[in-house]
Amino acid sequence: MMRGNKVRKQVLVYAGVALVLAAAIATWFVLSQRGTDQLFGQGERANILLIGHDVVQGIDSLTLLSFSASDAVLFSFPIDVRLRDTAGDFAPAAELMLSAGAGEAAEAIGALIGVDIPFYVSFERNHLETWVEALGGIEVALSASAIYLDSMADPAIRIELRPGEHLLDGVGAVAFATSVSENGDIGRLTRQQVLFRSLIHQGIAALGLRSVRTAVRDISPPLETNLSKAALLQAVGVLHEIPAASLRADHLVGEIVEIDGVTYTQPNVVETERLVAALLKGLELLTPGDVKIMVFNGNGIRSMAATTADYLRARGFQVTGIANADTFEYDTSYVIVLSDESKAWVLRDALLSDVRIVFPDTFSSHYEALRDSIPAGTDIALIAGAGLEIE
Secondary structure: OOHHHHHHHHHHHHHHHHHHHHHHHHHHHHHHHHHHOOOOOOOOOEEEEEEEOOOOOOEEEEEEEEEEEEEEEEHHHHHEEEEEEOOOOEEEEEHHHHHHHHHHHHHHHHHHHOOOOOOOEEEEEHHHHHHHOOOOEEEEEEOEEEEEEEEOOOOOOOEEEEEEEEEOHHHHHHHHHHHHHHOHHHHHOOOOHHHHHHHHHHHOOOOOOOHHHHHHHHHHOOOOEEHHHHHHHHHHHHHHHOHHHEEEEEEEEEEEEEEEEEEEEEOOOOHEEEEHHHHHHOOOOOHHHHHHEEEEEOOOOOOHHHHHHHHHHHHOOOOEEEEEEEEOOOEEEEEEEEOHHHHHEEEEOOOOEEEEOOOOOOOOOHHHHHHHHHHOOOOOEEEOOOOOOOO
């Protein structure tokens, strides 16, 4: 009897040990897989904010890298884009980054565009330079001239790169991505996107996966990031398999404003929503064929409305009619929104000249004079004012 109890106790002990070991193994497995699941744990896309800065933390690039298993998007932001912090106060992105940290900056940019950005990677210029040198240089392809002031040279020199392919060394690549542009921050954003596209293609996709993973292990220690090393390795593994044709790039649309003595880039809400919907949320953009336009001659030039209507039809818009405006004294062109505001931005993007987008209630005196001439179902009324250029 006593012997039987002893055997039973041994069995229970062994069973308990087995359960403890099983629990330990399960715990180890879960913990070891966290890095693997970290990227795509909340959806089909991984969103990482790439933050470039100099040695004293001066921010010079902010780019969202968003990717799935089949495509990738580079969406760039001006460093002075106006963001709201967790306390409800506003600050330029670069200032918020320095005062609150990369995590809060990523959260604020995500709130701005309506996309969750849980991850960030912050890197210094010398990290970028070292990567490019390790590749033996980076080739960038330009569809238009890139003109910028290379402040890294002493004295600073004006650089003009013609359309075509150019091989840059590490120092040249950093200057290309960070230098001030003659046409404002948009020029710098465009150059950064060109460089990042080239780095993903030539520095990740074109190399053997083993070489890429070795490079990540070598460069990851000095990076500031909330991604584990396993998640970084997974990221480059996914990017390695994405075709160059499936890598797209764009930037936030906004205008320079001054508020309370501080200069910001103020995002255009509607245009930003359109871009984000198309690039990051998989929704289709409106096309010209979705937009019905009534065209008015507002500058008195002979056949202006008819010529403008022909221009718009050639680009796929539906023209519901043409007429003279209430006056020929319009000093600028106006787009009156009659249905969905996003359709006004489709039209604006198709025009060569600047236009002002207005609404009936804020443009009432002119709208009331024109409304009887506008057919039912029209989305936009375009008043062709002075200076409207039509090819």
